[in-house]
Amino acid sequence: MSGDPFVVHRSLLFTVAYEMLGSAADAEDVVQETWLRWAGVDRAGVRDERAYLVRVVTRQALNRLRTVARRREEYVGEWLPEPLLTTPDVAEDAELAENVSIAMLTVLETLGPAERAVFVLREVFDTPFDEIAEALGKSPAAVRQIAHRAREHVAARRPRMRVDRAEQQAVVDRFMTAVATGDVRGLMDVLAPDVVVTADGGGLVAAARKPIVGAGKAAAFLASVARVPGFRLSAVWLNGTPGVRFDVAGETTAASVVVADGRITHVYAIRNPRKLGRLEHPAELRR
Template sequence: MSDHAADEATETFLAHRNLLFTVAYEMLGSAADAEDVLQETWLRWVRADLARVRDRRAYLIRITTRQSLNRLRSMRSRKEAYVGPWLPEPLLTAPDVAEDVELAESMSMALMLVLETLSPTERAVFVLHEAFDVGYDEIAAAVGKSPAAVRQIAYRARRHVDARRPREAVSSGETRAVLESFRNALESGDLRGLLDVLAPDVVLVSDGGGIRQAAPRPVVSAGKVARFIVGGIGKNEVSLTGEPIVVNGGPALLIRVDGEIDGVVTIRVEDARITGLYYVRNPEKLRPWTREDLDPAVRPVSR
């Protein structure tokens, strides 16, 4: 490849890098794996004959999708051996990501957990079509299926996801208000306050990865979740604080125990109450926050 062609390839890749990262992350739920996919995409991209590539964006998405599918299938064994519930790696994102409602929803912890129940191909088709508005012909080329088959897969995946997603979209402002009430009750150990902000059928999922203590299975119902939270604070006699941050395009809390980073909490809200609590404590998923020499980097994501 000539120097001019190499410069052109680099410029094109960098122009689409944020998009490619977002595609890979939404398919994998892991920023570390998404970065690995981008490296693999780059190695294949620089070997491509750019003169024969009609749509460079589509071509890059195709490479990224194929590499993500390969990695997604290989991740199955890792997840099967995972200790306790698995949650996606939280991404610190800029507040303005929430303004792109579709992108913010597609990256939300709640929806990404639903995507975990899809097959790898269903997930790829859903993410590409619903989150990034990629056409069926382009998706077909990326996943190795016919356009007709992709349409059927997209329909099946959409029905599956729609049956499990919140009935109505909730604004980031409403989520922030509910999260602030939760934060106040959390910091004060107020059982009554927690019960007021939790939906009766709320589900708490905590991810310690076998490294940090976490509930071995989801905790269900407001009473059990509230007692689980307050009991943990009282038993250990610790000082617990929650710092408002934006994770995966939505309001979240960075939890500190006695001043040390303990985890990241995101929530799902319906009818002004919390129906889902997602607490990531696995330190391997919190490296951007726990490295002493580096503040957590805001992930530039795009559609």
């Protein structure tokens, strides 16, 4: 069974679906739907098994995208992607780590379904245009135009994340020390002046409904967390980059940060308990 193409490419299929959906739960459902279709197909007619499976998972993810788009319109507060616990190995593929980061997935949310599918397949997985065209039911020329629009859209919004891994870890360590000790001055030093803290509670737990902007407000807010009884924090790898896990009064927060010029420019704090089920076991992400 280990040689079954679906089993061989399962991690790739999950990564494609997760990149398109920003939700591990939805991605798993899409992968399962792909398996059901694979189980019923005449394998003799499949020339390129990997391409076939990617095509199927893409179509299923597109169907799911249209459904979740309506759900997200009714979402309480800010919507952030579902974080994944990863191993440091993911960071060794710098391009993959950047593309699965919470920051990038948040940018991908601003694309339409077809643009997102084309961008993910072309820019992240280097899928040929004719294969993307077949998956989307469009001409290769149309797909090239969509790819160009999507690339420009993302380039205008993507954070600059090509930071040395050691520098990223050093900044996160300074951030953790300052938060743990409630050191407002230390936080002011590690946060960029125009830092943005975005929290996602989904209406299920307390969370800021709008982003907190500016080092002063962000530092005061973060320093107050350490004063809550039972507070503890730990270093984790989230979506291929160093992050922080907060546990406060029985509630968990997964915090992903963006670092530029030695300071944190954005903190993504996911608090919705329905999005925190992937923090115990590392996800296998693959291109």
